Amino acid sequence: KAGVTQTPRYLIKTRGQQVTLSCSPISGHRSVSWYQQTPGQGLQFLFEYFSETQRNKGNFPGRFSGRQFSNSRSEMNVSTLELGDSALYLCASLLQPNTEAFFGQGTRLTVV
């Protein structure tokens, strides 16, 4: 079966712009969570969605937001981009909350 699909794979944006990243979970999975990976901070939890509702949110500013659609696909949005937002953004697919998380290949965002 198809894995977790994240688009785009690579993205270059300018400071102050906004960006939307997309994630399609494994078929049948209803929960999606997002993580940011940077060399300094490692993998950090952004937020988790289940049945179109945000269940949990990590310690990130309000510029980071997300949503989940009825087909379980999810998007995350970062507004007013800063240089420090440059990172690998990873989406994880879960059958339901509190089960194993399966990750996509990530979107590499570079802010210049």
Next chain:
Amino acid sequence: DQQVKQNSPSLSVQEGRISILNCDYTNSMFDYFLWYKKYPAEGPTFLISISSIKDKNEDGRFTVFLNKSAKHLSLHIVPSQPGDSAVYFCAARDSGGGADGLTFGKGTHLIIQP
């Protein structure tokens, strides 16, 4: 404050030998633990998990041991193969409603020497 710590940034092991990766945690509310393997420019790949009601879980060449009193877990890979060379992340979760999703360690880079 790091709640999940992997104190060895790197580990070198000879092919065919046992690789032991260690992980310590501080949050006593964590009740589910996972190990992931990651190659550069790819997402983490799930390897094995363990619930806090167990002290050992085995899957093929991978075994995870959990010592709750010491707040310590380890991943054993036997025998180690060249394809095991990657960064390994330990992750933990508070399934009882913790707001932080999975908490990851900083990773250990495992290098398998031929």
